[in-house]
Amino acid sequence: MFPISDDNPEPGIPIVTWVLIAICCAVFFLQASLPPGEAELAVYQFGLIPGVLFGSTVMTDAPVPAWATVFSSMFMHGGFAHLAGNMLYLWIFGDNVELAMGRLRFLLFYLVTGIAAALAHSFLVPASTVPLVGASGAISGVLGAYLMLYPRGRVRVLFLPFPIIILRTFYVPALVVLGLWFVIQVVSGLASPVEEAGVAFWAHVGGFVAGMVLVPFFKRREVRLFHPPQPRVFDGRTGARRGPWG
Structure with missing residues (x-):
């Protein structure tokens, strides 16, 4: 079950979201343009190394x-x-x-939850020399906020039953999609030693929890938590739905 879009329209243009996506893509293609040795060095220089952050390791x-x-x-x-x-x-x-939230508060929220996610991981492995990279900690904060704001929002998911290879899409409440995602992160984190896991599951958990806790302080005053589901709108002329493949 993989989310591919949502059906939760709100008026406005999410400029900061687009800019964050553009920056992440630009940085990635810059990484990919480097020779292999320099690309690996860049990860160590600009990735978060807990041991360096807490002073047990020195990077020259x-x-x-x-x-x-x-x-x-x-x-x-x-x-x-x-x-x-x-x-x-x-x-x-x-x-x-x-x-x-509004643009400025959303950007600050994104960075703060990203910090919380990075620290959640780093405090568990304070002497690690393995670099942590990725936007998933901050995005986990966004998921936690979405869950608190729109738990009954409809999320369109792609389902691929195994062993029968039939692609199907259907709508599921955000509470189910994001709740299941969070449970998977916790279970995976408990099942995998932090230093050996290839995915920073506890960064995801930390960012998600931070997003849930902080969203009341960052949202607009007039915006309610736990919104009821939006009425579903279908434009028969275009068949448009929100999302990259919607």
């Missing part, structure tokens, strides 16, 4: 202070699939959260 000739990598790491990715998955989630869920 670091181009930025250790604290700055908390921010730079949010815009780097380890591969195209990593980038594509993160940007898809930000595209689907970021617009509603941005429009519920």
Whole structure:
């Protein structure tokens, strides 16, 4: 069950969401343009290394202070699939959260939840020398906010039953989609040693929880938590739906 769009229209243009996606894509293609050795070095220089952040490891000739990598790491990715998955989630869920908060507050919220996610991971492995990169911690905060704002919003998911290979799409409440996503992160985190896991599950958990806790302080005053579902609108002339493949 994989989300591909939502049916939760809100008036406005999510400029910050688009800009964040553009920056992440630009940084990734810059990474991809580097020779392999330089690309790997860039990950170590601009990714978040817990040991360097907490002072147990020293990196010589670091181009930025250790604290700055908390921010730079949010815009780097380890591969195209990593980038594509993160940007898809930000595209689907970021617009509603941005429009519920306003541009400046949404940007601040995104960065703060990204920091919370990075620290949640780093505190568990404070001496690790493995760099953490990716926007998923901040995006997890966006998911947590979306869950608090629109738990009954309809999310269009792609379902691929196995072993029968038949692609199907249907709508599921955000509470189910995002709740299941959160449970998977927690279970995966408990089942995988933090230092050995290839995915920073606890960063996802930390960002998600931070998003749920902080959304009341960042949303517009007139915006309610736990919105009722929006009436479904279908334009017979275009058949348009929201989302990259909607």
